Amino acid sequence: MTKQQNVLQPFCKKCGDNPDACDFTCYPRTLMHGMDGNGGIWRSTQVPKRYRSSFLSTLPIKDQNPEAYAFVKRYIDKVTSVVENGIGLYLYSVPNKENRKGTGTGKTTVATAILNEFVIRRVIEHTKGERSIEDNPALFVKASELQNTFNSQFRGTDESREQAASKFNKYKKLMLTVELLVIDDIALRGTTEAYQDVFYEIIDKRYNEELATIFTSNTSLKNLAGVLNQQIASRVEGMTEDIAFEGADNRKGGIL
Secondary structure (H helix, E strand, O other): OOOOOOOOOOHHHOOOOOOHOOOOOHHHHHHOOOOOOOOOHHOOOHHHHHOOOOHHOOOOOOOOOHHHHHHHHHHHHOOOHHHOOOEEEEEEOOOOOOOOOOOOOOOHHHHHHHHHHHHHHHHHHHHHOOOOOOOOOOOEEEEEHHHHHHHOOOOOEEEEEEEHHHHHHHHHHHHHOOOOOEEEEEEEOOOOHHHHHHHHHHHHHHHOOOOOOEEEEEEEHHHHHOOOOOHHHHHHHHHHEEEOOOOOOOOOOOOO
C-alpha cells in the first residue's frame, strides 16, 4: 500500500521541502495519518481516495461557476469558524440542454475540498493547543450507501442483517456528533417512510445542535420535498446556504 502524502507538510517548519523529515515520531503527522501513514484522522473521514487531494487550490470550478467558486473560497477561508457556528451548505446542480441530469459539475469535489481543508486546520489548532479534538472532526457519507445499509438490516441472513445493523448504527452515531458532516448525493432516489424517519432524526439533531452539514444533490431545494419529505426539506433549508452549479459534465472530460 502506498503511504499517504503528509498533508500537513506545507504547514510544517520541520518538513520544509523534505517529505521524509516527518515520521511516526512526529505527533501531528501521526495524529493525521497514523503510525503507518495510512490511518489517523485523515483516513477516518472516509473521503474516497479520488477526493483526498481535493483542496481549494485544486478546485476545477472557477471558470464554469465563478460565483460558486467565490462563495466557496470565502467559506474555506474561514472554515473553522463557519463550521463552529453551524453554517452548512446545499450544493446542487442546475440541469441544461447539454447536461440534462446536472452531473459532474464539481459538487462532490467542492464538498470534499471543504472537508479536507477543515480537517487540516483542526489538526493544526489541536497541536497548537488552541482547540482540542475529542472525536472524529469530520465525516463523508454517500447517501446511497447509507440508504442501502439501512435497507440491508431487514433482508438477507441473520448474520448479514446483524452486520448491516452494526454498520448503520456506527454511521448514525458519527453522523449525530461530528463537527462537519458531508452527505453526498441526497435525493438520488425515493425512500421508505422508515428510512425518512431515521434520516430526519439525524438531520433534526444536527439542526438543533447547530452542527454544520454539507449536502450535495442533483435536486434543488424547492424540489427536495418531492423526493424525501417536507420535514426533511425544511430542516435542510434551515441549516444551509444553497449554491447552484451549472455547466457540462466534467467527468466525461476527465476533469473530475
